[in-house]
Amino acid sequence: MTLLDQDGVRLTVDDEAVVATVTLTNPAKRNAQSPALWRALTEAGRLLPGSVRVAVLRGEGKSFSAGLDRQAFTPEGFDGEPSFLDLARGSDAELDVAIAEYQQAFTWWRRTDLVSIAAVQGHAIGAGFQLALACDLRVCADDVQFAMRETSLGLVPDLTGTHPLTALVGYARALEICATGRFVHAAEAERLGLANLAVPAAELDATVRDLTAALLAAPRDALIETKALLREAHTRTYEEQLAAERAAQARRLRDLAGIAD
Template sequence: MSENVRLELTGPLAVVTLANPDRRNAQTPATWRELAGIGRSLPGDVRAVVLRGEGTSFSAGLDRRLFPGGGGVPGEAALTDLAAQDAAGLDAAIASFQEAFTWWRRPDLVSIAAVQGHAVGAGFQLALACDLRVCADDVQFSMAETSLGLVPDLAGTKPLVDLVGYARALEICVTGRRIGAAEAAALGIATSVVPRADLDAAATDLAKALTAAPRDAVVETKALLQGAASRSYDEQRAAEREAQARRLKDLLGAGE
């Protein structure tokens, strides 16, 4: 990993740290390449991933040096360079960025974002990419893209709507306003809120609790819950039966 993203492995727990506190963990395409690479290379025995940001902020979003007049980031395409690409090239570029945000909810893992301070734009979307969010009492979420003339394009709109509903998601995105800890908890964005000093310990404790149950049961349960919104009541009952049949056969050693 680079000096800006760290990965630590302790048995079934992985901790991914955004480690550029001098820039409030602002993100660049290099950040996204590294995060996507972590998702592809995690050992098979990892069951829980904690995503955290070093310093006062979780992530202040896209590095402003990539915006017009920002001075640029060495080796990285600025937004004006992206806009100059043809439709296929631009679509492929954004799709590659999204890879950093899509693996956190895969069925074999449970992911937890430990969020403090600013989680703005891409930072908000990265927190939304995780299954759960443990938030410090100083957290400030903001979806700033629309206010800048852009749209949230890093896979964050679907989980936001799932959490807060269409109308509230529209209001949050279009106004770009800040959401503090109390409101985040009330809306379901924050799974829990803790004092800032307790954030890392709370996220680690939750990760350990989530890995206490047998792995295959957790995988099946997560898949059931992830699919529930797209299934009818009867379809969900059928999915429950099928999942339980697999678990019973596995636990009791029964054949087909």
């Protein structure tokens, strides 16, 4: 069932409404991103049924997403949108609000009530790289080309990508990737932990289906508790994490025993 199809984004759910697929649908522009696309991605997150357990993000065509549409930096910008040059002329508060709105398209993928998977092929550059990083897991085709080009353009990665990138590869490697803007290909992405799996392009969809099935095999509440434990582990001390594990396990045991909190 299709719940959304606008501005380069299509949201569908399977018959049981447990798997959602968000597809970037502008392959002619290599799924370049714009404020309208970001608003559509945010709306897709709002429209997700509460029953969805796995959200898959993919891009049509040869590229996952080649990043921000450079039209944003032209004086005319996009129809009906302020150009980024116009935004830069606004106040600090106005600019902060605009960027925060854009970031919403990248935040909901890490909700604890679902697991998100990015199926990445071809180019994943700049905003495309950050969108893949917004997901919990990444399955990559062997032709993938990750690159963070913002610094090379005099900008910074501001679409939520710096936190997961640093968590995955460490500060020094994240700095090197961002500062040089170089390509990270499939084998290196898998070795660094950017990709959970790297497979031949022809096997990308089947691999994502297999991973989705494996995630659905676990009881939902146990997976939600486990994801929450792992997501917050880096913010706690060792002893605090042990306490969090005990509290989560107590909830699971009471649930299995039919004992309400």
